[in-house]
Amino acid sequence: MAKARAAKKTPIRVLIAKPGLDGHDRGAKVVARALRDAGMEVIYAGLRQTPEEIVRAAIEEDVDLIGLSILSGAHMALFPRVLALLKQEGGHDIPVFAGGIIPDEDARRLKKAGIRAIFGPGTSLEEIVSTARSLARASA
Amino acid sequence: MTGAGSRLPAVARAIVNGDRRALARTISQVENGDGAADRVVRSLYARSGRAPVVGLTGPLGVGKSSIVNALVGRLRSLGLTVGIIGVDPSSPFTGGSVLGDRIRLERRADDGGVFFRSMASRGAAGGVAAATREVARLLDAAGFDVILVETVGSGQVDVAIRDIASTSIVVLVPHLGDEVQTLKAGLFEIADIFCVNKTDLPGADAAKRDLAEMVGLGGPVTGWAPRIVGTSTLTPSGIEELWDGVTAHEKFLDSSGERTAGERRRLSSEIVGLARDRIGRELTVRLERDPSLRRLLDNVVARRIDPRTAADRLVRGRRSSR
Numbered sequence: 031m032a033k034a035r036a037a038k039k040t041p042i043r044v045l046i047a048k049p050g051l052d053g054h055d056r057g058a059k060v061v062a063r064a065l066r067d068a069g070m071e072v073i074y075a076g077l078r079q080t081p082e083e084i085v086r087a088a089i090e091e092d093v094d095l096i097g098l099s100i101l102s103g104a105h106m107a108l109f110p111r112v113l114a115l116l117k118q119e120g121g122h123d124i125p126v127f128a129g130g131i132i133p134d135e136d137a138r139r140l141k142k143a144g145i146r147a148i149f150g151p152g153t154s155l156e157e158i159v160s161t162a163r164s165l166a167r168a169s170a
Numbered sequence: 171m172t173g174a175g176s177r178l179p180a181v182a183r184a185i186v187n188g189d190r191r192a193l194a195r196t197i198s199q200v201e202n203g204d205g206a207a208d209r210v211v212r213s214l215y216a217r218s219g220r221a222p223v224v225g226l227t228g229p230l231g232v233g234k235s236s237i238v239n240a241l242v243g244r245l246r247s248l249g250l251t252v253g254i255i256g257v258d259p260s261s262p263f264t265g266g267s268v269l270g271d272r273i274r275l276e277r278r279a280d281d282g283g284v285f286f287r288s289m290a291s292r293g294a295a296g297g298v299a300a301a302t303r304e305v306a307r308l309l310d311a312a313g314f315d316v317i318l319v320e321t322v323g324s325g326q327v328d329v330a331i332r333d334i335a336s337t338s339i340v341v342l343v344p345h346l347g348d349e350v351q352t353l354k355a356g357l358f359e360i361a362d363i364f365c366v367n368k369t370d371l372p373g374a375d376a377a378k379r380d381l382a383e384m385v386g387l388g389g390p391v392t393g394w395a396p397r398i399v400g401t402s403t404l405t406p407s408g409i410e411e412l413w414d415g416v417t418a419h420e421k422f423l424d425s426s427g428e429r430t431a432g433e434r435r436r437l438s439s440e441i442v443g444l445a446r447d448r449i450g451r452e453l454t455v456r457l458e459r460d461p462s463l464r465r466l467l468d469n470v471v472a473r474r475i476d477p478r479t480a481a482d483r484l485v486r487g488r489r490s491s492r
Contacts, residue, residue, distance in 0.1 A: 065266065068266060083279045090285055091272075
């Protein structure tokens with residue numbers, strides 16, 4: 031799917047969501063805006079999404095990429111759950127990247143578990159956009 | 171849904187049997203103009219035309235997404251399944267978009283009776299995307315009982331939903347202007363139902379009164395006088411009445427013969443549009459590839475032939491360069 035899109039230059043579709051109980055969505059909005067300005071179609075699912083809702087949205091919207099933003103500290107519980115559900119629903123080929131406050135040690139473990147990229151505070155938007163683009167183009 | 175039909179392509183069969191991933195992927199292919207969906211779309215046409223397609227349009231910020239969410243709740247409580255398309259604008263500058271209609275949707279993640287798809291307008295004018303009609307048809311063929319289509323926040327001339335929906339709801343809020351606004355052509359002409367949302371705000375009664383006065387000015391052409399319903403998604407109120415309005419209009423379409431007439435009108439414009447697109451594409455390709463046509467273009471650029479004469483020759487297939 032994503033390959034066909036890359037070839038035809040159709041817009042990359044990306045889901046941006048905030049899993050769990052976490053009211054801080056400024057970072058997610060900044061990233062959504064940057065991806066929009068980079069020509070992508072951003073499905074903005076917003077705050078307080080359960081892993082089930084996120085995976086459901088990713089399947090229905092047929093996204094090329096999922097971005098999760100988290101500042102609550104619950105990433106070690108919520109991210110692996112999203113990955114497991116994606117696998118279960120046949121969406122294992124959809125790359126997932128993440129941003130927020132995630133300690134280095136956790137980031138290492140999450141990457142091993144299958145999160146493809148993790149962006150901490152201070153990451154440039156250019157880096158996020160170019161990583162998102164290459165992840166979407168390389169998938170499927 | 172029984173009898174999936176052995177002659178359907180495998181993907182079409184999967185869609186009819188409730189495979190959400192197959193449905194989602196086919197929708198992407200239709201959006202992208204990908205030829206891979208061609209057979210699927212053709213084969214599923216015969217299975218569409220069952221579900222009412224309810225369009226919700228109106229200016230930005232009037233609460234279309236919140237009303238969609240409330241209607242979904244109402245329809246699910248009636249035991250009806252719902253397919254939803256939420257259209258948001260694409261940037262004319264970058265082609266990018268933020269699709270945010272989904273954010274209002276509250277539902278259980280395991281509720282298989284709801285399918286929500288966000289679409290970017292991708293340069294189409296009129297409030298919907300070029301592929302919205304075919305995507306609505308796919309949701310219909312997939313077996314959803316009701317299809318809801320939410321347009322981009324519309325201006326006065328965005329009436330394309332009329333070509334897709336069997337019932338059009340124009341959503342407004344108090345204080346959008348005086349009663350003369352309701353007389354203006356365009357958006358106000360396409361409403362089967364006017365929904366005055368945010369009735370929790372002051373001014374709602376005046377807005378309803380202005381609309382009622384406008385509706386009363388002209389005798390209904392088809393025998394249907396637009397209903398006016400007040401809603402609030404805050405309290406919430408009026409949602410049952412809104413859905414009752416939709417079912418009343420759908421019943422009217424059947425009893426008056428307007429459904430068939432409307433279908434004929436819509437399909438005729440669709441067929442002509444598809445044919446025009448194809449002829450247009452073929453002409454473009456010919457103009458690019460055919461050297462004699464390139465000479466024709468050269469002659470127009472050099473002011474030896476005028477554009478109208480050149481177009482005549484193009485249409486007649488005369489490849490004369492002179």
